[in-house]
Amino acid sequence: MSSQSASSAETELRLITQAQQGDRRAFGELVRRHREGVVNVVYRMCGDANLAEDAAQEAFIRAWQHLPSYRPRSPFRNWVYRIATNVALDALRRERETVDVDALSLAASDEGPETTMEEKERGERVRQAVLALPPASRAVLVLREYEGLSYREIAGTLNIPIGTVMSRLNYARNRLRESLTPYLEVL
Amino acid sequence: MTDHVTAWLGAYHDGELRGLRLRQVETHLAHCATCRAELERLRALATLLQESPAAGDLTPPERFVAQVGLRLPRRPERPTWQRAMEIGWRLAPVGLLGAWAYGQAVFVVTGVVMDALQMGLGGDVVAGLLPVSQQRLWLAEVFSLSNVGLNDAGRIMLRMLSNGGPLGWGVMLHLLLSVVIGLLCCSWLASWWARRQHRQQI
Numbered sequence: 381m382s383s384q385s386a387s388s389a390e391t392e393l394r395l396i397t398q399a400q401q402g403d404r405r406a407f408g409e410l411v412r413r414h415r416e417g418v419v420n421v422v423y424r425m426c427g428d429a430n431l432a433e434d435a436a437q438e439a440f441i442r443a444w445q446h447l448p449s450y451r452p453r454s455p456f457r458n459w460v461y462r463i464a465t466n467v468a469l470d471a472l473r474r475e476r477e478t479v480d481v482d483a484l485s486l487a488a489s490d491e492g493p494e495t496t497m498e499e500k501e502r503g504e505r506v507r508q509a510v511l512a513l514p515p516a517s518r519a520v521l522v523l524r525e526y527e528g529l530s531y532r533e534i535a536g537t538l539n540i541p542i543g544t545v546m547s548r549l550n551y552a553r554n555r556l557r558e559s560l561t562p563y564l565e566v567l
Numbered sequence: 568m569t570d571h572v573t574a575w576l577g578a579y580h581d582g583e584l585r586g587l588r589l590r591q592v593e594t595h596l597a598h599c600a601t602c603r604a605e606l607e608r609l610r611a612l613a614t615l616l617q618e619s620p621a622a623g624d625l626t627p628p629e630r631f632v633a634q635v636g637l638r639l640p641r642r643p644e645r646p647t648w649q650r651a652m653e654i655g656w657r658l659a660p661v662g663l664l665g666a667w668a669y670g671q672a673v674f675v676v677t678g679v680v681m682d683a684l685q686m687g688l689g690g691d692v693v694a695g696l697l698p699v700s701q702q703r704l705w706l707a708e709v710f711s712l713s714n715v716g717l718n719d720a721g722r723i724m725l726r727m728l729s730n731g732g733p734l735g736w737g738v739m740l741h742l743l744l745s746v747v748i749g750l751l752c753c754s755w756l757a758s759w760w761a762r763r764q765h766r767q768q769i
Contacts, residue, residue, distance in 0.1 A: 402642055404636060404639060407636075407639070408632045408635070408636055411631070411632050411635050411636075412628055412632050415631055415632070419622050419625075420621055420622060423621065423622035429623060429625060430625070432622050433622075433625050433626055433631070436631075437631070437634060437635050437638060440635045441635065441639060441640070444639050444640075444642070445640065445642065448642075502615075502618075502619070503618075503619045503620050506615060506616060506619040507619060510616075510619075521616075524581065525613060525616045525617070526616070526617075526621075530581075530583065531578070531581070546577065546578055549577055549581075550574070550577050553577060553609065553612060556612055556616075557608060557612055560612070563615055564608060564611045564612060564615060
């Protein structure tokens with residue numbers, strides 16, 4: 381571990397301790413540090429950018445409420461990701477009762493004017509294919525492919541055995557390869 | 568080559584294989600075009616997923632942090648008794664271990680003292696401390712006085728009962744203490760597990 385990352389880890393530990401004692405400013409700093417990752421996890425899980433922001437905020441609020449019970453045995457990032465995954469699944473469950481997930485395409489991310497129609501269509505197909513996965517497999521895939529967590533970290537985050545991580549990941553990839561075959565041949 | 572390593576290719580692609588399994592997959596890939604093609608498809612899928620756009624910039628970080636800050640509920644201050652209970656709960660295993668060690672020590676010391684007394688090492692002064700074995704046999708005496716007819720097996724059983732079982736009262740109490748402490752430890756572990764599971768459910 382480099383001295384810079386060690387120092388960063390120490391700072392984070394100090395922020396966590398302060399936040400556990402009720403320091404909102406320290407917690408704000410933790411939110412700033414992990415905002416991008418949490419929003420990304422929630423977005424990949426539920427496929428809706430606006431919903432993702434709300435759910436990410438909800439995840440941080442839940443983290444604040446349960447922070448006194450957090451023990452720094454596992455990284456704070458993984459702990460927050462676990463909360464984010466659960467919040468995303470809850471949000472998706474609520475949304476599914478009122479909105480068709482396929483109809484969320486209009487609420488998807490703003491990709492900017494430079495994105496070509498072909499890229500947009502491909503991005504949309506990937507998003508739909510990921511959303512079509514069972515939530516348990518999708519959570520493993522998102523944490524691995526988009527957040528780069530190791531199998532051990534995913535197992536710790538989702539509280540499942542490493543063997544289950546592997547089988548869910550294999551299942552998710554096989555399903556995606558089937559549904560995204562035309563795009564995989566082009567690459 | 569027929570034994571494909573398809574099941575391990577995902578883990579290989581993710582850099583999760585070590586040792587023998589890693590060497591096995593690498594050796595297989597060097598000779599098997601099918602598995603190499605499979606690995607390429609996995610890599611292509613990873614690239615496709617990575618290229619799909621992220622959520623994009625919605626709310627600026629500062630505003631996001633401020634919004635979360637505004638929504639943060641006041642964390643209720645835990646009362647002192649609750650904190651004391653928490654500390655007590657955490658120290659419970661130490662207390663149980665202490666109780667068990669104390670029981671062990673008492674049992675061993677008592678055994679040594681009793682053996683010494685029985686061998687007459689304590690002299691006449693302390694001889695009176697010897698357990699009155701006759702008192703332990705009160706049940707047998709009662710039966711013999713009342714002339715209740717007992718066969719040999721019955722008498723042996725009676726003697727064992729009046730001595731506190733086949734091992735004596737001291738051992739029985741020791742066993743009882745160990746069982747109680749064991750049960751309390753199991754309860755504490757169950758409670759710890761339940762709390763851990765609750766934390767996982769956040």
